[in-house]
Amino acid sequence: MTPKLQQRLAALRAQGHEVGLHGSIGTATDAQRLAQERHILAQATQGLRFHYLRWEPRNTPAWIEKAGFQYDATLGFAEHFGFRNSYCHPFYPFNFGTGTAHDFLEIPLNVMDATLHHPNYLQLGAHEILPALTPLFAEIEKFGGVASVLWHNENFDPANTTTGPRQFHEIMRQLSQRGAAFLTGHEISRHYPA
Template sequence: WLEELHRRSGLHPIYFFPTGPYGRYDKNPAASHPEFAKLVRTLARHNRVGLHPSYRSSTEGKWLEVEKRRLEKLTGRAIGRSRQHFLRLRFPETYRQLLAAGIREDHTLGYAETPGFRASIARPFPWYDLLEERITELTIVPFQIMDVTLRQYQGLSTAEAWQSCLPLIEHSRKVDGHLITLWHNNSLSDEGAWLGWRDFYAELAQWCRRLKKDDVP
């Protein structure tokens, strides 16, 4: 249903896949698991994909390159995008690690506790390394809305979440910005605590279609 929704809405999502080791903060399947590998290959055929680096890769840089190679092997293509686990960013170390590993586009910058414009801008921008006083090749793509922000951090119902998101959608539209949202697979399961959020996502997709936006992952 998700791929069909994106097709009907004219949206082009990016799927970020984890390929790191299982651990306390990393509960993903092994990259070698047949069903996981099949899912990655299937989605990568017609969609943009990126790496979801493990929690430990933030402080153990060697894992970033290992995980990137694993995803490249699965997809058969070079991987140049990432989104950090738990939005874990260390400045400037994280961005420098990404550059060293060949990542050129990162989608981590945003608030965990509240929707909004953490970068004060609704468009991608090049990362400027203040310590080295230079513009780098890394493009930062800030997001404005995350699923767990709405339901877990703020404890909103879907109706309340919609009222929280509408001003951000309107602000992005007024400045011809990019409305970027971040969603986890379990939040679209329509089960348990996430019951009803699949419909919320579908409504958001249709709203963006009406606004003629095609950049909401």
């Protein structure tokens, strides 16, 4: 974490943006590394999503809780869009060790840009993306749930005509037309108190 990067993050926070941790490869299975990364970003970092959507169910939730995150947004599929937990609302994951809920909120991931076109996944064309996602958004709307969309920064390059800014804007336009509220993870967590 260079001083220049720290300044950039501080500027983003000062503008009202939320800065979360994108846990590096291996942190979902290494509590010490996760705690170290959390410590580096400590100032006001409340949210987490693990790289490659990694999650080890026997240990990862306890480590998220121990590291002090308010919410996690990892639980989704890389292979397809939808409901990994069969549920469109954020929830407090069950702690099998204590028989109670964990102290952090899980905000399920419904759609990831790489899922839509990557050669290992769905390989949808640009014109197929919105029609494929429309039933998902209708289901979320039906139950008053949360639509969580992950769009990687490199896909905002206008040269990307398949999962680029145009497709992102089409998705956001549809969500807006459906009356969606656009919230940060922290704002969502305030609507689902423990």
